[in-house]
Amino acid sequence: MLQIGKELSSGRYDVLIVGGGITGIAIAREAAERGLSVCLVEKNDFGGATSASTSKLIHGGLRYLENFEIGLVRESLAERRILGLAASHxxxxxxxxxxxxxxxxxxxxxxxxxxxxxxxxxxxxxxxxxxxxxxxxxxxxxxxxxxxxxxxxxxxxxxxxxxxxYQSLHPERLTLAFLKSALQKGAVFYNHTEATGFIVEEAGGRRNLQGAEVRDTITGKTATIRAGITINASGPWMDLVLGLADRKSETKLSRSTGIHxxxxxxxxxxxxxxxxxxxxxxxxxxxxxxxxxxxxxxxxxxxxxxxxxxxxxxxxxxxxxxxxxxxxxxxxxxxxxxxPIGIRPLIFSGKSTYKASRRYEILDHESKGLHGLISVAGGKWTTSRQLGEDVMTLALSKLPDPGNVMNVNTGELPLFGSPGFGNPDDIYIDFSLKNFSTEGISPEVHRHLISMYGTEHTRILEYVHKKKALAKPVSDRFPTKDIMAQVLFSVEHEGARTVSDIIRRRIALGTYGLPTEKELLAVAQLAAPLLKWNQTEVRRQVKEALAEYPTELMGGKAQGPAGSRTTAKKSARTAAKKAVKKSVKKTAKKAARKTGKKTSKKAARR
CATH class of the missing domain: 3.30.9.10 (D-Amino Acid Oxidase, subunit A, domain 2)
Structure with missing residues (x-):
């Protein structure tokens, strides 16, 4: 049974990754799938910051054609297809x-x-x-x-x-699907764990980076993680983390913010x-x-x-x-x-950040006299898998003794929770609704759980089988979305250590905008025994979670979804379910007329 989160301890690994956004986690997956031992540390929570604050798109980057970045667009479109096949839910x-x-x-x-x-x-x-x-x-x-x-x-x-x-319905869950794919292969992940310094040894006039000293920012516990190769995948913090090893580094990021x-x-x-x-x-x-x-x-x-x-x-x-x-x-x-707000970690090019390339760059610091360290900058969510593959190609050439490395193509593998590479999720949904129907779980909630967890949603249902009260909605504003069982699962099996971890990056509630204090208290009280929080800590957790929302710029009140704005006669849920199928058919027919074809099938094949 998979479980993210274990007590921090010292150790030695083939690969140490600093940074737990989608970039670092995609690299961890590539390393673990090849049979390497991997440890990843993240100073905040997995998949937070830029990885979560996206337009929720998996796309080729149409506007990059304006800059004639043909290669980037082609790579992005190829990876778009792969992600759609690897995680259809x-x-x-x-x-x-x-x-x-x-x-x-x-x-x-x-x-x-x-x-x-x-x-x-x-x-x-x-x-x-x-x-x-x-x-x-x-x-x-x-x-x-x-x-x-x-x-x-x-x-x-x-x-x-x-x-x-393509649309990424829940980027936070997609990041966790990458993480759990690596976890299956033995990778070790520590969130709220900061790299405080690198271990650099000098021998024969050569500077070798051997790992990092790390500290759990919640408990204060420290540990030493040694590794054959260390990868700096800290995104917007990349040049700052690099400074821990090389204070004279000339590598600088050109950061830009993006809000939605x-x-x-x-x-x-x-x-x-x-x-x-x-x-x-x-x-x-x-x-x-x-x-x-x-x-x-x-x-x-x-x-x-x-x-x-x-x-x-x-x-x-x-x-x-x-x-x-x-x-x-x-x-x-x-x-x-x-x-939502995120930072784009772009390599400084002298161009405006709007026109700067979104292509990733992989930096081998051996050319600057520092062995054992690779840094990654730039990139976009869509190409994270390919980035991870490219980083591992370089890392394998640097590892002193990689052992028996497996030859794996993750471009043909499903992500964790997927109904299978290339398998449509609608068949699995029908199967699950028929075979895993659970008392107290409506079909709407059941579908929501599948969209979040894929095949792993049955573990949430197991909680409800044991205790029916856990089928209660987390929010009365969203009665067909999250249930209380997900809160326990987040803490016990997904490494959530704060209220913010739970509501923003494990369940959906926090991604729907400002929650109410009542909702957060219910979440915190349920998680408290597992995380050993007293009532003072419960109140602090709720206060900190609320403070993350920029209410000074908003209306300041928690709101539910629109009731009937999608169509006059159909609910938003029904319209959303049918929208893609209807749009594809209409567009295919139009494409057929435009090209002189007689059937929508021929247009779609084009």
Whole structure:
């Protein structure tokens, strides 16, 4: 039975990884799958910060074509397909509209050409992909067709373009799927554990990095982790961590922040929309769980990463961009329920952070006279698996005695909890609803658990079998989402050590915006016996979890999802369930008409 989290202890491993975002965890998976012993330390929690504060997209990066980064786009599109096959319960197709606005640059002709190239670069997008998850090529929409989708957009658009990418439903759970895949192979993970210094030994005029001294930031316990190779995958902290080993290092990051607004839904349809602002910036409006996720911004950041918090300037830029672009200025402050923020760790290039490449860089410090250390900078969520593979190729050449290394291609392996590589999740959902029906668990809650945990959701149901009270919703505002059993599972088997760990990166509650104090108290009280919290600590945990939300910039009240904004006659849940299938069919038929084909199947095969 898998269990994340064990008492910190000293040890020796083949690979030590500093940083537990998706980059570090993807590297850990690659190492563990090859049979190497791996230890990863993360100063905060797994998959937090930048890894969680995303647009929830697994995408090729259409706008990177503007910078002629053809290789990056192709790599991203290839990895998009792999993630969809490896975790079909967490990664789904999503239609995107690009309205052609009077001020749009580039114009429609260039945009259309770019999408033709995007289609060509994703030539294998449907290879081995189940029918329900296949996506057609891009098409143009007339003004009348845009009007049928959204009259508000049609009032400012001269037609639109429609294409597809994928959505990451719960990036926090997808990160844990990577982590648990490594855990299965024996990797060791410590969260809330900081590298306080590197072990550097000199012999024969050669400086060798042998591991790190680490400290548990909650208990204060220290340990020594030695390793054949150490990988600095600390993201926005990369150059600061590097300074622990080399104070004279000239490697510097160019950090930029990106915020999103999580809001009540702006649109009634289930298409994501990519808008270009009058100033040349862009933002997405992405439908997610009954909300709209809007962003991101891109602003240079010069403070310490530990001080990160959305500021008034971040807020004003996005708020003004939205209301200046959309007719009627539809967004009001009280519609905003959360403002996630992350830092992009970009290698300094002299360019603006908006135009800087998102390609990752792997730095071998041997060229600077420091052996045994590799650092990683840049990158994007979508290409994290390939990044991990590339890092391990270099690391294996550096390990003094790697032993019997297995030849593994993770591009053909399912992630933990997946119903199988290339297997559609809808078949598994039907199977689970029929065979694992549990008293006290509605079909809606059951589906939610599958979407979060995949095949591992049965472990949550086991808690309910033992104690029916654990089927109670965590929040009355979201009665068909999380249940109390998930709280216990988070602590006992997923390494959650704070209330924030539980609500933001194990269950969904904290990702739906500001929780209520009552909800947090219920979570903290249930976790308290397991984490040995007294009532003073319970109250402190609740206070700290609430303080993470920038209420000074928002309406300041916990809110539920929109009740009936998705359609007039159907619930948001029903519409969301059918949206992808309906959109794929409509788009495939349109593509067929445009290309002179007679059936949507032929268009989809194209």
């Amino acid at each position: 967490l990664v789904k197709p999503l239609p995107f509209m690009i309205p052609v606005l009077p001020w749009s640059k580039p114009g429609k002709l260039i945009l259309r050409t770019g999408l033709y190239m995007y289609d060509a670069l994703s030539y294998d997008r449907n290879r081995d992909v189940p029918e329900g998850h296949q996506i057609p090529g891009s098409v143009s929409l007339s003004e009348r067709e845009v009007q049928a989708v959204d009259p508000m957009i049609a009032s400012i658009a001269k037609g639109a373009l429609l294409y597809y990418d 607004f999580l809001t009540k839904p702006l649109f009634k349809h289930n298409n994501a929309v990519l808008f270009r602002t009058r100033s040349g910036r862009h933002f997405f409006v992405v439908p997610w769980e009954g909300f709209s996720l809007i962003g991101p911004t891109d602003r240079p950041y010069t403070k310490h990463p530990d001080e990160l918090r959305p500021g008034q300037d971040d807020f004003d830029q996005l708020f003004e961009d939205i209301n200046d672009t959309l007719p009627g200025a539809p967004l009001t402050r009280d519609m905003i329920v959360d403002i």
